[in-house]
Amino acid sequence: xxxxxxxxxxxxxxxxxxxxxxxxxxxxxxxxxxxxxxxxxxxxxxxxxxxxxxxxxxxxxxxxxxxxxxxxxxxxxxxxxxxxxxxx
Numbered sequence: 655x656x657x658x659x660x661x662x663x664x665x666x667x668x669x670x671x672x673x674x675x676x677x678x679x680x681x682x683x684x685x686x687x688x689x690x691x692x693x694x695x696x697x698x699x700x701x702x703x704x705x706x707x708x709x710x711x712x713x714x715x716x717x718x719x720x721x722x723x724x725x726x727x728x729x730x731x732x733x734x735x736x737x738x739x740x741x742x
Contacts, residue, residue: 686739708733 664670667683674681675691682704688694710729716722 686736708737 662673662678664673667687670681671683671687673679674683674694680697683694684706685696688696710726710733712722712726
């Protein structure tokens with residue numbers, strides 16, 4: 655892009671969030687993650703929104719295991735709560 659200079663690029667959510675926290679510039683991170691840091695400011699909340707599909711999967715051979723099913727069900731519940739902003 656003419657006139658733009660990218661000095662650092664990462665696909666790591668953790669690295670990007672840490673760069674934002676340390677003042678490296680504007681970046682994108684999960685709203686629920688950003689809410690944990692009072693120094694981060696949500697810019698243009700009405701202008702940008704990115705949906706992130708999340709899949710929780712289990713090998714079909716493990717479906718019959720009550721222990722694995724319990725862990726799976728807990729992950730679904732906790733991830734759903736986190737995504738909706740209900741998990742604190």
